[in-house]
Amino acid sequence: MERRINGHTGLLALFGTPVGHSGSPAMYNFSFQHDGLDYAYMAFDVNVEQMPAVFDSIRLFKMRGGNFTMPCKNIAAELVDKLSPAAEIIGACNVFVNDDGVITGHITDGVGFVKNLEVNGVDVKGKKTVVLGAGGAATAIQVQLALDGASEVAIFNIDDEFYARAESTKEKLATRCPECKVTVEHLEDKEALAAAVNNADIVINATIMGMKPHEDVTLIDKSLFRKDLVVADTVYNPEKTKMILEAEEAGCQAIGGKGMLLYQGVVNYSLFTGKDFPIEEYQKFQA
Numbered sequence: 383m384e385r386r387i388n389g390h391t392g393l394l395a396l397f398g399t400p401v402g403h404s405g406s407p408a409m410y411n412f413s414f415q416h417d418g419l420d421y422a423y424m425a426f427d428v429n430v431e432q433m434p435a436v437f438d439s440i441r442l443f444k445m446r447g448g449n450f451t452m453p454c455k456n457i458a459a460e461l462v463d464k465l466s467p468a469a470e471i472i473g474a475c476n477v478f479v480n481d482d483g484v485i486t487g488h489i490t491d492g493v494g495f496v497k498n499l500e501v502n503g504v505d506v507k508g509k510k511t512v513v514l515g516a517g518g519a520a521t522a523i524q525v526q527l528a529l530d531g532a533s534e535v536a537i538f539n540i541d542d543e544f545y546a547r548a549e550s551t552k553e554k555l556a557t558r559c560p561e562c563k564v565t566v567e568h569l570e571d572k573e574a575l576a577a578a579v580n581n582a583d584i585v586i587n588a589t590i591m592g593m594k595p596h597e598d599v600t601l602i603d604k605s606l607f608r609k610d611l612v613v614a615d616t617v618y619n620p621e622k623t624k625m626i627l628e629a630e631e632a633g634c635q636a637i638g639g640k641g642m643l644l645y646q647g648v649v650n651y652s653l654f655t656g657k658d659f660p661i662e663e664y665q666k667f668q669a
């Protein structure tokens with residue numbers, strides 16, 4: 383450590399609450415050290431009311447960049463100087479990069495998700511997709527699919543407080559990505575869901591179902607799975623959800639949520655440093 387941190391070391395950090403459990407400091411500090419970059423990454427527990435002071439500090443300390451987590455992602459989007467197209471549509475950012483005093487906010491959940499599909503050989507361009515969910519992860523994925531050229535995004539959500547967000551995403555995408563057909567339906571409508579899955583190339587679960595303690599739940603009946611369907615989950619705990627196991631059994635290409643987590647980090651690292659994240663070395667370090 384005494385050789386790593388010096389008078390010139392640039393600071394990056396995660397802001398939000400809680401942050402104590404975060405794997406980000408270990409991930410980025412490992413990579414900075416591996417690549418010989420003079421940066422250090424910390425985590426600071428802050429609430430929404432403290433965010434204007436956080437931005438003063440980012441500017442005062444000339445921080446290179448960092449991340450925002452809940453509940454600070456929306457307020458952060460109001461305090462940055464510029465927003466990436468996805469962050470602007472969503473009105474939230476989980477990453478910031480400070481280029482000589484100009485702070486740009488990005489949202490990389492959706493980028494990481496699409497990148498994970500890509501490294502698994504799945505291109506979303508021109509594809510018909512079904513996305514279950516309308517929360518933070520689901521919205522980021524829906525917007526990124528549309529920005530990356532998916533031809534259809536069929537959103538299904540239960541009749542809860544997130545349903546209105548799906549309607550709002552549909553409205554925003556109608557203006558921003560008019561070539562992508564976006565529909566919103568109730569997840570309780572099993573006939574509509576079956577018809578959408580039958581019509582789709584890629585089906586994505588971006589709800590909390592399948593995640594512990596809901597690991598016995600799957601939202602798609604396995605009778606709908608066919609060999610040419612790609613089934614992807616955002617849930618990474620357990621690593622293989624019930625939906626992913628059933629999709630594998632049916633011979634589908636099944637892609638779990640762990641890669642989405644990794645590729646968000648990969649995308650963020652490249653935004654911070656302009657370099658490729660040392661994936662293999664980090665995976666060895668984690669093992």
Ligand code: NAD
Nearest residue numbers: 515516517518519520544588589590593616617639642643
């Ligand atoms: P959120 O709280 O913003 O959204 C929750 C979603 O789950 C909503 O759409 C809600 O309607 C739905 N939901 C809740 N109860 C349900 C039920 N009984 N049946 C069907 N749907 C239900 O959560 P989020 O932050 O968007 O996280 C959603 C999922 O994405 C989680 O499983 C999380 O683990 C995963 N995620 C993964 C990554 C990754 O990197 N792999 C990153 C972020 C989130």
